[in-house]
Amino acid sequence: MSTMEMDPVFTAALREALVATVKDTPRVRRRWRWRVGTGTFLGVTLVVGGVALASGVFSLPGAPVNTPLGNVITATRTGTATIDIGTPPATATDVSLALTCLTVGTFDFPDESSMICGSADLIRPSIYRTGSEVVPLTAGVDTVTIKTSPNATWRLQAMYVNQVTTSWGVNASGETYGVANQKGTPDLVAVIINQGHTDGYVKETELNCAAGGDVASLAEAAAWDKTSQNRNITIPVYESDGVTVVGTFTVGSATGPNAQTVPLSSLSLGC
Amino acid sequence: MRTFLVVESPGEEPEAWSASLDNDANAFAVVFDMHRDRLYHHALRMTTNVHDAEDVVAAAFFELWRLRKSVRVVDGSVLPWLLVTATNLSRNLTRGIRRYRSLIASLPRATEMRSSEDVALERIEETRLATNVREALGTLAPADAALIVLTTFEYYSPAQAAVALGITDGAARTRLHRARTRMAAALGTLEDDENINATKETNL
Numbered sequence: 001m002s003t004m005e006m007d008p009v010f011t012a013a014l015r016e017a018l019v020a021t022v023k024d025t026p027r028v029r030r031r032w033r034w035r036v037g038t039g040t041f042l043g044v045t046l047v048v049g050g051v052a053l054a055s056g057v058f059s060l061p062g063a064p065v066n067t068p069l070g071n072v073i074t075a076t077r078t079g080t081a082t083i084d085i086g087t088p089p090a091t092a093t094d095v096s097l098a099l100t101c102l103t104v105g106t107f108d109f110p111d112e113s114s115m116i117c118g119s120a121d122l123i124r125p126s127i128y129r130t131g132s133e134v135v136p137l138t139a140g141v142d143t144v145t146i147k148t149s150p151n152a153t154w155r156l157q158a159m160y161v162n163q164v165t166t167s168w169g170v171n172a173s174g175e176t177y178g179v180a181n182q183k184g185t186p187d188l189v190a191v192i193i194n195q196g197h198t199d200g201y202v203k204e205t206e207l208n209c210a211a212g213g214d215v216a217s218l219a220e221a222a223a224w225d226k227t228s229q230n231r232n233i234t235i236p237v238y239e240s241d242g243v244t245v246v247g248t249f250t251v252g253s254a255t256g257p258n259a260q261t262v263p264l265s266s267l268s269l270g271c
Numbered sequence: 272m273r274t275f276l277v278v279e280s281p282g283e284e285p286e287a288w289s290a291s292l293d294n295d296a297n298a299f300a301v302v303f304d305m306h307r308d309r310l311y312h313h314a315l316r317m318t319t320n321v322h323d324a325e326d327v328v329a330a331a332f333f334e335l336w337r338l339r340k341s342v343r344v345v346d347g348s349v350l351p352w353l354l355v356t357a358t359n360l361s362r363n364l365t366r367g368i369r370r371y372r373s374l375i376a377s378l379p380r381a382t383e384m385r386s387s388e389d390v391a392l393e394r395i396e397e398t399r400l401a402t403n404v405r406e407a408l409g410t411l412a413p414a415d416a417a418l419i420v421l422t423t424f425e426y427y428s429p430a431q432a433a434v435a436l437g438i439t440d441g442a443a444r445t446r447l448h449r450a451r452t453r454m455a456a457a458l459g460t461l462e463d464d465e466n467i468n469a470t471k472e473t474n475l
Contacts, residue, residue: 005308005311006307006308006311006324006325006328007321007325007380007381008381009379009380009381010325010329010378010379010380010381011307013378013379014303014325014328014329014332014378015300015303015304017329017374017378018296018299018300018303018332018333018336019296019297019299019300020296021333021336022291022294022295022296022299022336023294023296025294025336255285255288255289255292255344256285256286256288256289256344256347257285257346257347258285
């Protein structure tokens with residue numbers, strides 16, 4: 001064995017360990033994000049871009065406020081199982097769920113959000129392998145079903161809540177601002193930029209346009225995908241007045257030597 | 272006039288790295304295959320034995336995955352980032368690698384494990400130079416050491432090194448000048464010490 005070559009046994013084992021690590025890395029798929037904005041296309045772009053839409057942030061206008069009702073029900077199960085969470089209080093609107101994976105596996109919440117846990121996650125504190133969702137009550141149903149991959153063990157904490165969605169703000173120009181919720185999307189959508197250091201708002205129209213607008217067909221979506229492979233588009237981030245610019249929000253995930261980041265204002269996208 | 276070797280990244284790396292970011296394990300393995308040898312050679316220069324060099328390579332790739340979202344890509348390549356990370360891990364071997372120690376320890380190694388003494392005897396001149404370089408780099412601030420590694424040993428331009436280190440081109444050039452001066456001074460001191468020692472040995 002030459003000293004200038006890494007031990008082949010170690011190299012092969014390391015390669016295998018790296019492959020296993022990547023495969024085991026959990027990806028929490030928040031399907032509800034896909035409903036944010038105008039459709040799946042927008043949701044995917046934002047999530048892949050790694051920039052958080054401030055949906056569900058407590059203090060922002062339009063965010064839901066959950067008031068706990070009753071006790072927390074805790075249950076531990078293996079595999080797909082249904083938990084009886086008792087009769088809901090009269091004022092309950094939703095049930096708040098916190099699911100912790102105790103083994104590797106895939107875990108599906110009732111609202112189709114799902115969580116994947118790999119072996120690397122199991123050595124981490126439980127807070128890092130807990131996914132939370134608040135799902136609306138279905139009349140006459142007082143159970144929660146978690147679907148999992150075979151032999152996956154999990155712990156669920158469930159609690160009834162009363163959810164009130166706060167109102168969006170309205171600025172001097174009459175534009176609504178806040179977070180997207182079940183009522184739709186405000187004119188100015190709350191975003192977080194600069195690794196969480198800056199809150200602001202982007203115009204929904206500009207966000208839609210930078211994310212590809214409303215695609216009418218799969219062919220259109222594919223064409224946009226191809227165009228945006230090497231292109232990120234920036235749009236202004238404003239204060240709630242919709243006028244004062246505090247930063248830029250990047251839509252897209254293009255990287256590499258051919259990647260370009262251009263402002264929306266420099267493009268003629270017709271939207 | 273100093274000329275810089277333009278380091279071109281392999282054509283497929285941007286694609287492999289991009290796929291890796293989408294959790295494509297095979298693509299990440301391709302990135303590993305592309306850079307493991309060059310990283311190992313660098314780690315050999317920075318450590319005292321092959322075992323430590325292998326540990327540094329392993330930890331650097333695990334760090335590449337852990338920090339994948341903030342890795343700085345230079346001209347489509349993650350190699351400069353890996354080199355900087357390996358430099359830092361080598362300088363602080365115990366603490367930097369601790370995160371992965373049990374994982375790395377669980378990886379099998381060939382039974383034909385060679386001691387650092389064997390390696391040293393085989394490559395006595397190379398080892399002496401490597402030891403001097405390592406000790407001289409140890410006198411520099413971490414960022415300055417990484418600059419020297421990228422520009423002097425790995426032939427990246429100051430502009431490329433600046434991207435890898437997240438500093439401006441101007442700052443890289445200023446720091447590089449300072450780092451080279453200190454490095455030269457440190458190497459000079461080490462050479463002087465060796466000459467003194469050699470003289471002492473001759474006189475014995």
